[in-house]
Amino acid sequence: MRLETTGLRAGYHGGTVLHGVDITVASGEVHALVGHNGAGKTTLVHALAGLVPATGGRVLLDGDDVTRHPTHRRARRGLALVPQGRRVFASLTVAEHLTLVKASGPWTPARVLDLFPQLAQRRGHRGAHLSGGEQQMLAFARALLAQPAVLLLDEPTEGLVPALAKQIAETVASVRDEGTAVLVTAPSLDSATSTADRVTVLTGGKTGVSADGDTVRADPGVIVAALALHGEATPTE
Numbered sequence: 001m002r003l004e005t006t007g008l009r010a011g012y013h014g015g016t017v018l019h020g021v022d023i024t025v026a027s028g029e030v031h032a033l034v035g036h037n038g039a040g041k042t043t044l045v046h047a048l049a050g051l052v053p054a055t056g057g058r059v060l061l062d063g064d065d066v067t068r069h070p071t072h073r074r075a076r077r078g079l080a081l082v083p084q085g086r087r088v089f090a091s092l093t094v095a096e097h098l099t100l101v102k103a104s105g106p107w108t109p110a111r112v113l114d115l116f117p118q119l120a121q122r123r124g125h126r127g128a129h130l131s132g133g134e135q136q137m138l139a140f141a142r143a144l145l146a147q148p149a150v151l152l153l154d155e156p157t158e159g160l161v162p163a164l165a166k167q168i169a170e171t172v173a174s175v176r177d178e179g180t181a182v183l184v185t186a187p188s189l190d191s192a193t194s195t196a197d198r199v200t201v202l203t204g205g206k207t208g209v210s211a212d213g214d215t216v217r218a219d220p221g222v223i224v225a226a227l228a229l230h231g232e233a234t235p236t237e
């Protein structure tokens with residue numbers, strides 16, 4: 001599966017937040033989109049999922065124009081979103097969360113729990129009693145049960161201690177290695193972007209500098225400089 005946008009524009013109440021986004025992510029690839037707070041990362045993943053309407057440009061799934069398709073049609077095509085801020089149900093246990101979705105495909109509750117051993121240990125705990133990291137893992141695990149071909153992760157490591165953030169990044173890489181296309185957002189180069197195959201900077205609602213992951217790991221300067229041009233300095237981990 002290949003998700004592609006060309007000149008994508010979107011915004012709220014007649015105002016424009018995305019001024020022309022060109023981004024592609026294909027099966028077996030992690031594409032990290034980095035940008036400061038307010039750059040438009042959430043607006044972009046929402047526009048990709050169909051939660052914010054596009055006002056210009058196109059969203060293509062395997063070459064098919066889905067720009068005007070509602071969220072549920074995109075979801076049927078295999079697009080899944082893990083929104084920012086860990087949406088889990090306070091009163092449901094981990095195990096209950098994983099039976100809310102009828103899993104029919106390679107990702108089963110047992111397999112996703114293998115991916116997150118810490119969550120497996122907490123299968124009887126309610127959402128309200130999970131740590132932030134565990135809630136993030138649970139939101140991620142639930143999205144996998146939808147058998148996504150394209151997974152959109154909006155700031156999945158936000159607020160997590162480095163060890164947990166690293167674990168999430170490693171899981172993102174495992175999911176990619178199974179053939180899923182992953183688009184992950186982050187405010188700067190951090191663990192969330194450490195396993196990316198491509199890194200693209202989003203500034204002021206536009207995609208800018210883009211480089212392949214190995215190049216960025218060898219020399220993050222080009223990405224750091226692009227971010228610094230558009231806001232506060234962004235140290236790398």
Ligand SMILES: Nc1ncnc2c1ncn2[C@@H]1O[C@H](COP(=O)(O)OP(=O)(O)OP(=O)(O)O)[C@@H](O)[C@H]1O
Nearest residue numbers: 012013017035036037038039040041042043044187
């Ligand atoms: N529901 C909304 N209604 C109106 N304006 C919004 C809405 N959501 C976001 N915005 C505005 O759109 C711009 C981009 O916000 P967005 O949340 O997409 O950025 P972001 O890069 O994800 O930043 P953050 O990391 O802070 O979430 C901001 O100026 C924000 O105030």
